[in-house]
Amino acid sequence: MTNTHTTDFKIVSTSLDGWDVQFRIDKAELLDQESLLYHLRGIKRDLAEQFGERDTCMVFDGILNKEETDESVDVVVRIKQCSIEKGDPRIYYKDGIAQDGTRFPKMRALMDIFYLDSSENPIRMSRILRAIREANLDPDLIQLEAVTAKLKEVRELQAAVKEIEIALGRFSDVGKDAEVEFLFKTCIDLENIDAYYSSRRVRVGDVLCHLIPATFGRNKGINVVGEVIQPRKGLDIELEAGSGVVLSSEGTEAIANEDGMVVVTRDMQLLKTPHGSKEFPQKVKLNVNSVLKVEGDQLLDIETNKTVEVLGNLRMGSRILTNCEIHVNGDIENGTLVAGADVVVQGQIRDCTISSDTNVILQGIISNSDLKAKHQLAVKGMVKDSSLAGDQVTADSISNSTVVAKREAVLEKIDADQDDAASKIYVGMSEFYQQRIRENERFLQMASEKLKRIELIVGKDIMAEVTSTNVQNMLLRILVRNQVGRGLKSKQQAAVFRKLLESVPAMRDMMEWKREENDNLQRRLKAEKDGDFNRVVIKERIGSRIVVSINGIETEIPPWDGPVEVSSGGTENLKIVKK
Numbered sequence: 001m002t003n004t005h006t007t008d009f010k011i012v013s014t015s016l017d018g019w020d021v022q023f024r025i026d027k028a029e030l031l032d033q034e035s036l037l038y039h040l041r042g043i044k045r046d047l048a049e050q051f052g053e054r055d056t057c058m059v060f061d062g063i064l065n066k067e068e069t070d071e072s073v074d075v076v077v078r079i080k081q082c083s084i085e086k087g088d089p090r091i092y093y094k095d096g097i098a099q100d101g102t103r104f105p106k107m108r109a110l111m112d113i114f115y116l117d118s119s120e121n122p123i124r125m126s127r128i129l130r131a132i133r134e135a136n137l138d139p140d141l142i143q144l145e146a147v148t149a150k151l152k153e154v155r156e157l158q159a160a161v162k163e164i165e166i167a168l169g170r171f172s173d174v175g176k177d178a179e180v181e182f183l184f185k186t187c188i189d190l191e192n193i194d195a196y197y198s199s200r201r202v203r204v205g206d207v208l209c210h211l212i213p214a215t216f217g218r219n220k221g222i223n224v225v226g227e228v229i230q231p232r233k234g235l236d237i238e239l240e241a242g243s244g245v246v247l248s249s250e251g252t253e254a255i256a257n258e259d260g261m262v263v264v265t266r267d268m269q270l271l272k273t274p275h276g277s278k279e280f281p282q283k284v285k286l287n288v289n290s291v292l293k294v295e296g297d298q299l300l301d302i303e304t305n306k307t308v309e310v311l312g313n314l315r316m317g318s319r320i321l322t323n324c325e326i327h328v329n330g331d332i333e334n335g336t337l338v339a340g341a342d343v344v345v346q347g348q349i350r351d352c353t354i355s356s357d358t359n360v361i362l363q364g365i366i367s368n369s370d371l372k373a374k375h376q377l378a379v380k381g382m383v384k385d386s387s388l389a390g391d392q393v394t395a396d397s398i399s400n401s402t403v404v405a406k407r408e409a410v411l412e413k414i415d416a417d418q419d420d421a422a423s424k425i426y427v428g429m430s431e432f433y434q435q436r437i438r439e440n441e442r443f444l445q446m447a448s449e450k451l452k453r454i455e456l457i458v459g460k461d462i463m464a465e466v467t468s469t470n471v472q473n474m475l476l477r478i479l480v481r482n483q484v485g486r487g488l489k490s491k492q493q494a495a496v497f498r499k500l501l502e503s504v505p506a507m508r509d510m511m512e513w514k515r516e517e518n519d520n521l522q523r524r525l526k527a528e529k530d531g532d533f534n535r536v537v538i539k540e541r542i543g544s545r546i547v548v549s550i551n552g553i554e555t556e557i558p559p560w561d562g563p564v565e566v567s568s569g570g571t572e573n574l575k576i577v578k579k
Contacts, residue, residue, distance in 0.1 A: 173217025244288030
């Protein structure tokens, strides 16, 4: 045994990088970290004297064996010889990200403290304070308590401690973000769809909205080296006048200069914040679209850039394509509705395909149909043997149907199916974006093939020049070229040519939107992650088994006579709450 400054010990074995050492210690001391460290320091000092090494280059590498006696324990520990990092205290800076996502340099000062300084002497507080002075940190921001605590840790461990936060800057205040105050309803109330629709009917001279500009914050900020950060302005919104709209001279009011239906589109910007990200409307655009009113109870095949309002039922096989809205006050069977804005149907829907680049709002019984919306898809009624997709999907009840939602699906109940077929509900960003991309690609292929067929009929030169404002001129050129006269048959031919020409601008506009959306969706698929709090809510009961998948995690839920909520909760397992 070797007697050290504090403890008798025996070297059990020696290797190139250290020693296995045995010593005896009271049981109570073995459980007390301070007492154990006291013995280990003494052993390291004695080993350093015996072998001509520095005790600062030795570290405790674990207990290898323990044998208990009556009141003590024989312990074998590993003392490892290693190179110790040394050097003067090192100070460096990191950026900070404000609540609004703005990045500022030198908002945090970090320090690395080494046990030995550059002269191989144990580090002292005076050397640390000198490094802080040399870094010109703002004295009011220095956290000396943190430095003192970490210096004690360095001395006890005889090892470096890095990335110690020694100073933290203050962000300047940010003002209020800009707001747009609309003078009509922008949110759909399922209990009063007519009020939403009628409030957006405008006439020339009507003021549509007010822009409340962003403001500047009040208090200045400061970074860790004392540089002042001026108060920041809130986020701006660009107010843009589309067709049928003009802006006031100050650019803070939008005014209708046509009669029609006002529509709002928002260019959303994804901003990074310290806690994740948020969406903000970078630009708000208003359009006043002309309204094409059509009597129902007839077969329709319409392609237009106007809002379409159908007064009555749509006959079987009808098709409407517009880059504006579609409103049907009646039933639809075996029909196709494709819109760049809202689709609203107040009636039963059977064997139909309905797609919108904004919202789909339906009141009635839905069966054997395919319904898709970029934003909200809401059904005030029963859905059977159908598929529904939207950012947020709501329905009174579903049976043997498939739901795809980006954020959440809220259903009043799941009805029993006579064949015991399970409804499937998928919630998550990836599934929804991929579904939107596939839908857009199908539309682009269909539209491209149709434009090629129209070009064969009207000619390449006409297709290259036709716009929504020169349809009449292009029509006259076609009539002259094809020697169309003034008889009944000629009038019918002219009507066909006009219809083809009018469909081209609307089709091209929608194709451009679909391409832009797909490019944006592909970028977002790479940049974004599935939300932590996506969910499925069944408010009343589950009458037939359902398959629920949230962020790719799937489960099956049997019938249940009560409310059920399924959520991701940010974990790898789904959280199911039954009430």
